[in-house]
Amino acid sequence: MALKATIHKANIQLADMDRNVYTDISVTIARHPSENDERMMIRVLALVLGWPQDTSEGTLEFAKDMWEPDEPALWHKNFSDEILHWVEVGQPDDKRLMKASGRARQVSLWAFQSSTPIWWEGIASKLTRAQNLTVWQVPTEQSQALATLARRSMALQFTVQDGTAWVNDGEQTIEVTPVKLN
Numbered sequence: 001m002a003l004k005a006t007i008h009k010a011n012i013q014l015a016d017m018d019r020n021v022y023t024d025i026s027v028t029i030a031r032h033p034s035e036n037d038e039r040m041m042i043r044v045l046a047l048v049l050g051w052p053q054d055t056s057e058g059t060l061e062f063a064k065d066m067w068e069p070d071e072p073a074l075w076h077k078n079f080s081d082e083i084l085h086w087v088e089v090g091q092p093d094d095k096r097l098m099k100a101s102g103r104a105r106q107v108s109l110w111a112f113q114s115s116t117p118i119w120w121e122g123i124a125s126k127l128t129r130a131q132n133l134t135v136w137q138v139p140t141e142q143s144q145a146l147a148t149l150a151r152r153s154m155a156l157q158f159t160v161q162d163g164t165a166w167v168n169d170g171e172q173t174i175e176v177t178p179v180k181l182n
Helices: 037-049 094-103 116-127 140-147
Strands: 006-016 021-031 060-062 074-077 083-089 106-111 133-137 153-161 164-168 173-176
Touching: 006 037, 021 037, 021 060, 037 060, 037 074, 037 083, 037 106, 037 140, 037 153, 037 164, 083 094, 094 106, 094 116, 094 133, 106 116, 116 133, 140 173
Parallel strands: 006 153, 083 106, 106 133
Antiparallel strands: 006 021, 060 074, 074 083, 153 164, 164 173
């Protein structure tokens, strides 16, 4: 018998002063049996920091990346099913990123593992043609701290200013400052 996803729910209040995005987001997160709290919370961070300023063409949504190999961790499709934003999490290979670059207007990658600098050094030169790719690294200490906020039911406040996100769950605040690699 196959293991089923664990369902998490998050109510998020976003105040992104860098991009002038102020909104409430309610999401249901299907967590794959092999996914840990850290990766799941990086997906939540990517959702919040990639939330579109203009939602007239839809919003960023969780996709089935761990179930379906042809889907990203998150994506923003417009109502014509065109992929506006493709979001990967982790350290995918260059072929996957180049394919995504050809399918979507914008591609973002959120890496959080301690081995990211080594991985990036080996892959960066292969991605020079991907003009629509942005790569972010969340420092390992920060991604691990973010994982401590993971609950089956979450109420999170994200405040973003000057490239730093403060994430509060009502008991503790975690500071996350992603580093842009590309």
